Amino acid sequence: MSARSSAPPASSGTKRPWGAILVWVAVLGLLAVLGIGLVRAQQGPVGVGSKPQPFTLRTFDGAEYDTGEMVGQVVVINFWASWCTPCEQEAAELEQAHQRFKDQGVVFLGVNYVDTETEAKAYLAEFGITYPNGPDLGTRISQAFRIRGVPETYILGRDGRLAHVMIGPYASLDDIVQAIEAVQAQ
Secondary structure (H helix, E strand, C coil): CCCCCCCCCCCCCCCCCHHHHHHHHHHHHHHHHHHHHHHHHHCCCCCCCCCCCCCEEECCCCCEEEHHHCCCCEEEEEEECCCCHHHHHHHHHHHHHHHHHCCCCEEEEEEECCCCHHHHHHHHHHCCCCCCEEECHHHHHHHHHCCCCCCEEEEECCCCCEEEEEECCCCCHHHHHHHHHHHHCC
16 A cells, blocks of 8 residues: 555745735725725814815706806805705795895805705795705715714805805804805905
């Protein structure tokens, strides 16, 4: 009887663990994306004087509004949701302000945050809101503004820079009017 070796024959090359390398690259990439998101979340909302990235809002009725094309106008951007009770406190006043300023180069845009279209449209009808409103699909717009909740309102000056920020609901129509008039005066 001869003794046979149970060891596999030696191969001429070494096997590379490409699968493991790709998994590690994917994990590190995911961690980098999460880290960037956490840093942005901790920065808080964009600040007065900054120039937010322009965005296009596609409204519930299919119209598109591009803030990059609104330089020269004051732009009021209100983040809201139908499930948000504080949003209801300012809804009618925002519409009144829109009616007051719509012929003065002031554009109002409502950005509906994490909501259903049916509920959002019912909210707009309930409060008689006529200025353009649309969903924040994929929360891209709210992420660009780094909102922390709703309602939040941002007013862009004619130069496209952020001139006023209101976290939470406005207390009154007078507060909204004063904020817009201050931006108009700049």
